[in-house]
Amino acid sequence: MAEKTYRDAIREAMMEEMDRDTNVLIMGEDIGVYEGTFRITAGMLKKYGPRRVIDTPIAEAGMAGTAVGMAMLGLRPIVEMMTMNFAIVAADQILNHAAKVRYFSGGQVDVPMVIRGPQGAGVQLSAQHSQTFETFYGHFPGLAVVTPATPADAKGMLKTAIRGKDPVIFLESAALYGMKGEVPDDLDFTVPFGQSRVAREGSDVTIVSYGRMLQVSLIAAEKLSNDEGIEAEVIDLRSIRPLDLQPSYASVAKTHRAVVVQEQWKPFGAAAEIAASITEEMFDDLDAPVARVTGEDVPMPYARNLELLATPHEPQIIAAVKKVMYHD
Amino acid sequence: MAETTRTSATTIDSAACAPEWTEILRQMIFIRRFEEATEREFRRGKIGGYLHVYSGQEAVATGILSAIQKGDIVFSGYRDHAHALTLGADPCRVMAELFGKATGVSKGKGGSMHLFDAEHGFYGGYGIVGGHLTLATGAAYALRYQQTERIVVCYFGDGAMNIGSFHEAMNIAGLWGKQGMCPVLFVIENNGYAMGTSIERHSALTDLSARVRAYSIQAEKVDAQDVFAVRGVADRVIRQIRETGKPYCIEAVTYRFSGHGAADILQPYRTKDEVEEHRHRDPIMILRNRLREICGLSDDDVKKMEDDAGERAAQAVKFAEESPVPDPRELFTDVVAEHGPQPETES
Structure with a gap:
């Protein structure tokens, strides 16, 4: 156990999984050279290179949709949404494609992908940047929707998300990024979904x-x-x-x-x-x-x-x- | 970058008489008979939902998919029967899917718009216009990331070129192509209509290839009623895509003889004369005549192909009709992975 911030717990989960499995990669807006708006991805481009840490244009539908295609072919993409508010632009790709292709194909493909990013109010970002989305995504079968409240859960649930077979909407609380808590060191520490x-x-x-x-x-x-x-x-x-x-x-x-x-x-x-x-x-x-x-x-x-x-x-x-x- | 060119097969060499062309004709005739059967079965109430048939566009599916290799991946929109069939999906199971039967390629859960046959490289049938272009782009990245030489073929209509995901997919494909990380062939099936809205009414710039080139992707136009022309372009550009990892776009200029969907009876957006005129450029007729004139294909040969195709379509209908409906328990399967959202135990 070591004390870590929620932010560092998320970064550690991603990097440990990228070390463990070369099929894991991450893409998003300004996550590489810029190192992330919330600095979640700091240092990742340098360590993993541009094929695994992909700076995308500002194109949420493109990011989410290409991730679906990657996932169907066996990769495990993580999509960082700069904030989850922007993911609404990708609603068709997430709700009509990621969440449904397993079902309408009769189970012929897995869609192991994670869409993660911060959400929530509290720092005067007004109407378009302060929303929360668990209700929105929670409505749709075919998705998992997780809302970790502690650094340990942030790490353990993100690892579960990355190792899974289905699209996961991973909702981070922006206001908790600086929060500290005890996080297990075990590389295989995961927290299952659906266990309150x-x-x-x-x-x-x-x-x-x-x-x-x-x-x-x-x-x-x-x-x-x-x-x-x-x-x-x-x-x-x-x-x-x-x-x-x-x-x-x-x-x-x-x-x-x-x-x-x-x-x-x-x-x-x-x-x-x-x-x-x-x-x-x-x-x-x-x-x-x-x-x-x-x-x-x-x-x-x-x-x-x-x-x-x-x-x-x-x-x-x-x-x-x-x-x-x-x-x- | 190449100017827009209209490719057509002006010279026919001896390879034109290769047995493969007979097979392509056989396949095109079969697609036509199969689609006619689906329209009949739709009218009989055996097929539900939407039904978008391919008649008139056969050279686009066969001309390109006869040029790819095993392991290549194909995505399509909702007018997808011909793509699945040409890739080798069992016609009985395709028809069973349309009938909503347990034996369907998607277990009766997808229907006409969501045919899926991963074993034969068919990664779907998608119903939201343009939505699958991003998937195809990501799939192409994955194939290169995994250091394979496989490529992706992505079909869509001219009507898909006005939605946001088209532009996002093209831009990303153009970018990734510069790193050799996007081996995808985009095929615009330009049949002149987005449902009932003609290209002049839906596209501010009607030169569709030019719109693709705006994203730094090479594109060329081909007369897609002539399967020789389609195949000629396909052979060349698929080789290039495989070598370079860069995307390419073929604008296949074609025409659909049937309505947009089976419910599109009146077709107020076009005249009967227009349809008749295009029937003079039926892709099956064009190939058949050429094989007759140059390769000595006989009327008997053609008749036999027609009869075989009709028989196979009838067999597919019979199989579909006799197949069981999905078990009610199937309602709840395939929503998420069987083990749920938990990581699998490491072996």
Whole structure:
């Protein structure tokens, strides 16, 4: 174990896999000579050369689509989207091609590829650069959608993604790039998809989240413990597709109350899916309707005060917990 | 870079009478009979969805695919039956796919637009116009990255040249070609229409080869009703692609005799006279006449080819009809890898 940042964990995962398997390569905009907008790929061009670290034109559909073709022929391409907001340009390639060619070919090809990049709000990037996409991609069969909340998960899940056989949407929280945490050194350390975990034990209420909001939920849980004497159990979903809700159900069986936290818009969101599933499975155990904490239903504004109002923070989570516990 | 040239076979040498040309004629006739059978079966309600038939364009599939080698990879749009068949896909299994049967080349999960036969080098049938051009470009990169001499052939229509992925694919192919990393033959099947919108109405610059050359990719135009001309160009440029790892584009000027799809009955975008005029340049007729005149192909030989083709098409229909529908459990297979999204245990 060593302490590493989320950013370094991602770079290490890629470089270890590129060392291990020459079929792994990476392409993206300004990832080589420029070394990456977020410096995730720093040093990679120098080490692996331009055939394996490919600087592309600004052409997201071209990047994603060529990756599909490479993957169908046995390579394991990683596509870095400068931010996941830009990947919308590649929606046809990802949703109509990557996610479906295995199925409509009757299983004749694997599509081992990773589309990864940062997402989320928090640094005044306004409407086109602050979105999150787990709900969007989570809707589509044929994709895996993962949202690591810690450096260890970032590394272990990226390795799983690179070693897999299907397209993976790997959603990094830009706000977590500098976060430090313990990361195992084992070169074969992987974290499977579809296995959520208890991030904090508690007995009074269940908070379900993922990605950056998992970290916000943990802070809220500490405040609840210190200020209110409420012990929240916090579940980290880790992947949205496949979605493992068993630990959430087990927790609700104990606490009888649940709050689901997501960063983006409430309508038709991941939190709606999770809350509905908990309600379907655990209806008799629930002492209160499942609450959702989400961002406001507006495009992200630029002004700092408005941006803060648009995104969820600890106070909203604390308020939701108090509500399901009838403390308000 | 070469100017736009219209290649045609002006001289026929003795190689024109090579047995291979008889095989190409046989294949072109078979494609026509097969497509006629699919139209009949569509009208009988045996084939669902969309059905885009190839009649009139046979020289494009056969002229080029007879020039490639085993191991080469082919991508196509949704007018894909002829490409799969010419590569060697079993006609019975192709027809079964159109019938939505378990014995289909894609297990009945793809249909007419998504034929797929990896074993014979056919990497699909894609239904989003222009979307597969990027896949073909990436596949070509992979073949060079793996240090093979295999190439990719990517078919698309003139209508695919106005969507973003066309331009992104061409630019990337042009760039990668400069490093010798993009051995792909782009084949524009220019049949003059994007569905019902004529080329003059859909393309600001109607010289399609020139549009490809804008991306630093060599391109030339060929009269694609003449399979000799198509094959002549194909032999030359495929050799060049294999040697250089650079992309190349053939604009195959052709014509589709049937509607855009089986539901395109009225065809208000073109006149009957126009279609009739083009029937005088039927690629099958052109090759047949040439083999008759120069190589002594007899009427009996042709009749036998026609009969055999009809018989094989009928057999395919019979096979498709008698095949079982997919098991309901197939609904949930092939969505993701069988073991799920986990890494496989290292052996």
